[in-house]
Amino acid sequence: MSVSTSSEIATRAATSPFEFKSAANLLRIEREQSRTLGELLRDLHTCPDSSIFQHTFRTLQEHHFIKEGFSNDFAHWAYTEIGAVGLGERLISLDVREFTNIADLRARLEGIVSDFLAQNPRARDQEAVSPFYFCSADTVVVPTEIKAHNIQEFIEGLRAVSVHSIHYHFIEARLRRELETNDFSIWLKRDLGLPGVAARLNQIDIYTSTAEGVRRQILRTLEGPLN
Amino acid sequence: MEEPRSAVQSQKEGEGQRAESSTVANAVTDTTARPRERRAPRISDTPPPPAPPPLLQDYAPIIGKSQLDELYFLATAVRGKNVKMVNSTAVGGGVAEMLNRLVPLLDELEVHTRWEVITGGNDFFEVTKSFHNALHGAEYTLTQAAKDVFLQHNELNRQRMSFDEDVIVIHDPQPAGLIASKKDHAARWVWRCHIDLSNPNPDVWSFLKPFVEQYDATIFSSPSFARRLPVPQYLFYPCIDPLSEKNKELEQAYIQGVCDNFGIDCSRPVVTQISRFDRLKDPLGVVQAYKMAKRYVDFQLVLAGGGAADDPEGNAVLQEVNDVVGDDPDVIILNLPPWSALEINAIQRASTLVVQKSLREGFGLTVTEALWKGKPTIASAVGGIPTQIIDRLTGVLVHSVEGCAYQIRYLLTHPEFAQQLGRNGREHVKENFLMTTNVRRWLLLFRILLGAN
Numbered sequence: 001m002s003v004s005t006s007s008e009i010a011t012r013a014a015t016s017p018f019e020f021k022s023a024a025n026l027l028r029i030e031r032e033q034s035r036t037l038g039e040l041l042r043d044l045h046t047c048p049d050s051s052i053f054q055h056t057f058r059t060l061q062e063h064h065f066i067k068e069g070f071s072n073d074f075a076h077w078a079y080t081e082i083g084a085v086g087l088g089e090r091l092i093s094l095d096v097r098e099f100t101n102i103a104d105l106r107a108r109l110e111g112i113v114s115d116f117l118a119q120n121p122r123a124r125d126q127e128a129v130s131p132f133y134f135c136s137a138d139t140v141v142v143p144t145e146i147k148a149h150n151i152q153e154f155i156e157g158l159r160a161v162s163v164h165s166i167h168y169h170f171i172e173a174r175l176r177r178e179l180e181t182n183d184f185s186i187w188l189k190r191d192l193g194l195p196g197v198a199a200r201l202n203q204i205d206i207y208t209s210t211a212e213g214v215r216r217q218i219l220r221t222l223e224g225p226l227n
Numbered sequence: 228m229e230e231p232r233s234a235v236q237s238q239k240e241g242e243g244q245r246a247e248s249s250t251v252a253n254a255v256t257d258t259t260a261r262p263r264e265r266r267a268p269r270i271s272d273t274p275p276p277p278a279p280p281p282l283l284q285d286y287a288p289i290i291g292k293s294q295l296d297e298l299y300f301l302a303t304a305v306r307g308k309n310v311k312m313v314n315s316t317a318v319g320g321g322v323a324e325m326l327n328r329l330v331p332l333l334d335e336l337e338v339h340t341r342w343e344v345i346t347g348g349n350d351f352f353e354v355t356k357s358f359h360n361a362l363h364g365a366e367y368t369l370t371q372a373a374k375d376v377f378l379q380h381n382e383l384n385r386q387r388m389s390f391d392e393d394v395i396v397i398h399d400p401q402p403a404g405l406i407a408s409k410k411d412h413a414a415r416w417v418w419r420c421h422i423d424l425s426n427p428n429p430d431v432w433s434f435l436k437p438f439v440e441q442y443d444a445t446i447f448s449s450p451s452f453a454r455r456l457p458v459p460q461y462l463f464y465p466c467i468d469p470l471s472e473k474n475k476e477l478e479q480a481y482i483q484g485v486c487d488n489f490g491i492d493c494s495r496p497v498v499t500q501i502s503r504f505d506r507l508k509d510p511l512g513v514v515q516a517y518k519m520a521k522r523y524v525d526f527q528l529v530l531a532g533g534g535a536a537d538d539p540e541g542n543a544v545l546q547e548v549n550d551v552v553g554d555d556p557d558v559i560i561l562n563l564p565p566w567s568a569l570e571i572n573a574i575q576r577a578s579t580l581v582v583q584k585s586l587r588e589g590f591g592l593t594v595t596e597a598l599w600k601g602k603p604t605i606a607s608a609v610g611g612i613p614t615q616i617i618d619r620l621t622g623v624l625v626h627s628v629e630g631c632a633y634q635i636r637y638l639l640t641h642p643e644f645a646q647q648l649g650r651n652g653r654e655h656v657k658e659n660f661l662m663t664t665n666v667r668r669w670l671l672l673f674r675i676l677l678g679a680n
Contacts, residue, residue: 024297026671027462029450065654066620080618130613133450135462138675142297162293 006226010152014191018148018183020157022165023172025058025137032134037082038124040074040132041113049102050136056096056105057175058137061167064211071207072096074109074132081128087116095207096171100178141168151192155222163211170214171206184218197225274566280331281470286663289469298663301670302336304679310340311390311414313405314398315355317344319565321465321592322398322421325665328468332666338673343388345402351380355401358435361428362400369430377434381405390414394673403438415676418442419463423452423589423610443676448590449611461672464614465590466665467599467656472568474599477576485573489529491559496526496639499578501571501596503532504545504562507587509607511544512628514551516584517558519632524639531561531574575600580638580645584631585609595660598622598652603645605634615660621652 032047034040044052055073063070070076075091078084090112099105117124144161148154158166169183177186185198204217287295312330314322326342333340347355354376361367381404388405390412397405398419409416418439424432424447432454439445439456446461447453453460467474486493498517502508510530517528530548545562552558563570575581581597581604588610595615597604604622606612616622623638625631638645658664674680 022293022297024301024667024671026668026675029447029453029460029462031455033450062658063617063655065651065658066617068620070617070620076617129608130451135450138671138680140301140671140674140680142300144293144296160293162291162297164297165293 009194009225010150012150012192014149014187016191018154018157018187018191020144020146020148020161020165021168022142022144022162023168024140024142024164026139027054028136028138030134030136034132034134035128036125037078037084037087037113037117040077041110041117043132043134044074044106044110044113047134048136049106051134052102052106052109053175054136055134056094056109057172060096060171060206061164061211064163064167067208067210067213074113077128077132081130081132082123082126084116084120084123084126086120087113087123090116097174097180097206100174100180102175151188151194151222151226154187154192155219158215158219158222163215166211166215166218170218194225197221272564274564278472280328281468283332283335283663285470290657290661290663294663298336298667298670301667301674302338305670305673305677306337308338308394308673308677309392310338310394310396310673311392312340312342312396312398313345313388313402314342315345315347315352315401317342324471325466325662326398328471328662329665329669332662333669336666336670338670341392345380345384345405346387347380347384347401350376352401358400358431359422361431362422362424362435364426365428367428367431369428369434374434378404382407394676397442400435403435406438406441409441415443416441417444417446417672417676419446420452421448421465421589423449424454425451427454444672446672449614452611461668463665463668464660465592465595465611466660466662467592467595468662469599473572474596475572477569477573481569482573482577485570486577489559489561489570489574491529491574491577492527493577496524496579497529497577498526498580498582498635498639499529499531499574500582500584501531501575501593502583502585504530504541504548506540506544507585508532509584509586510548511551512586512631513582513584514548514558515628516582516631516635519629520635520639521557523636526579526635526639527557527559529559529561529574529578531559531563531571533563533565533567572596572600575602578602580605580635582631582635583607583612584625584628585612588612591615594622595656598649599656599660601649601653603638603648604652605631605638615655616652617655620648621655622648 030047030051032043034043059073071092072094075088078091079088094108144165146157146160148157173183174180181202185202188194189198200221201218204214206214209217283295312326314326316323330340330342354373357367381402384402385405385408390408392414394417395414396417396419397403399421403418406416440458442458444459444461445456446463448465450462483493491497500513504510513530548560575597581602583591583594583606585607590611594604594606594612598615598621604616605625606616606622608624608626613624616624618624623634625634
């Protein structure tokens with residue numbers, strides 16, 4: 001079995017280049033408004049897929065600078081507007097990376113709220129301080145001029161792109177590809193022959209770090225084999 | 228037939244008006260120079276000439292090249308398209324301030340944008356001011372005469388104006404009736420509502436709603452400000468311009484100079500509220516909170532704003548605040564003229580904490596300004612403030628005088644936590660509430676409306 005040296009990895013040419021992209025989103029206000037947990041459960045069932053996406057995946061991008069205590073809009077609302085700490089705790093622990101499609105994510109959200117209401121039936125009609133307003137986003141994929149043909153260029157590209165690009169490739173990719181991985185790991189494994197690095201990238205915790213922190217962790221993981 | 232006024236023309240007229248009123252504002256400033264041992268602050272009695280609008284490239288150091296490139300890419304699909312923005316005033320107020328910056332930036336991206344201001348007599352603007360207040364929930368009896376005035380002036384403007392652009396954007400209710408021209412033109416029509424419609428006077432809303440329902444899209448500043456409508460509703464948060472006089476970076480020497488001028492001791496903590504002397508901003512509540520917190524921590528309170536010069540109600544509130552404060556040398560009350568953006572910027576930057584203890588609020592752009600400057604901010608959970616302040620993550624939300632006092636004590640004695648709030652707050656603004664983010668939203672909307680996605 002041959003062992004790759006750092007210089008060999010640094011100069012290894014990818015079978016196809018990695019093209020960095022990003023996404024720009026325009027928020028739409030949807031019709032659903034939940035004033036109670038009972039209404040939230042109803043609206044979780046009927047709202048468009050794009051709303052589930054907005055309040056879980058997309059909100060992470062909007063709040064990418066927070067590393068403590070922000071997971072998704074449903075959890076935040078349960079804590080601050082309903083005061084349902086037990087529910088908030090369960091919702092906050094939801095990790096979007098476990099999901100490769102919106103239907104499963106929606107079912108998990110409904111399940112958490114439904115279980116909570118079964119255990120706390122009086123909470124169903126408790127009025128929130130302010131309603132949960134469902135939104136969704138129209139998205140435009142934005143190409144960048146940055147392409148990587150090897151790991152060195154990939155590292156340089158990662159340093160240059162916006163955090164929106166990191167979010168697009170590293171977090172949203174799961175839904176696009178319907179795989180429990182991300183664009184970076186797929187390219188590193190498939191086009192650069194670095195399955196170990198690809199796997200380590202996929203283990204980075206996006207909930208305990210800011211997006212810039214995630215960028216730094218990705219860079220550290222990539223620079224490891226080069227040193 | 229009279230031509231519609233261009234925004235620039237109206238601005239010049241407005242500047243003249245502001246200059247005329249400067250002596251009044253200055254006189255008020257002199258009367259509020261306190262405490263007694265503090266010398267009267269020097270404030271210019273005329274507005275400075277307007278600064279040239281920044282270029283897109285000027286924003287690169289703030290948002291980064293990658294995000295600037297995104298704007299250029301988004302513009303490619305709508306390059307060469309023509310847009311008209313219509314509102315009711317070229318000077319004063321947040322809408323004109325925002326359009327002053329937005330229009331040149333869209334133009335620079337080759338989305339040709341023309342800004343026109345509707346005309347109307349006193350009767351029209353009295354009616355639309357009443358409508359504005361009524362849409363915010365004030366009591367109002369809608370008469371047929373008021374409806375007629377609204378319709379007549381909208382019709383006069385409609386006949387004067389052309390609507391040959393690709394997109395027509397109507398700001399706020401005053402020109403909403405221009406939609407009657409939609410049937411004669413191919414343009415896509417957008418109604419940008421800057422006011423809170425969560426609790427409108429039902430009669431006024433019933434009168435305006437049929438106009439609004441004819442638009443191709445509507446835009447609101449917060450989901451809670453919107454109404455249920457049969458047309459798409461988009462969310463555009465209000466924004467600040469990081470390069471404006473109110474928000475641009477300042478030299479430390481300038482900040483120090485402003486503080487020296489106003490008698491603010493920068494070697495001790497400073498807690499500031501910037502707002503008009505208006506009961507809804509609760510300046511008396513802020514003074515109460517100051518007195519409660521002051522028993523435990525040493526700091527100065529700065530209440531800075533305007534609005535008392537030409538507003539009897541504002542003058543009364545200012546007098547009440549002065550009475551409550553008495554001769555406390557650590558409370559600095561500044562009634563500033565409207566052209567004090569640089570001074571306000573400096574005071575915000577010199578502050579240890581910023582407070583916005585409003586009882587009611589629109590979006591609360593003074594909060595946005597404070598967050599942008601990285602200031603730990605304590606604010607009431609009203610209006611659009613909770614959108615900006617995620618409690619204990621980007622600032623602190625309060626619901627009472629006591630809560631405000633406690634949080635002042637807490638943040639002044641926990642500077643590391645306070646600084647973390649400030650850092651998060653600034654990032655929140657950078658991501659969501661800057662002019663460049665707003666440009667991106669407009670480009671995305673134009674792409675959607677024109678089928679260019």
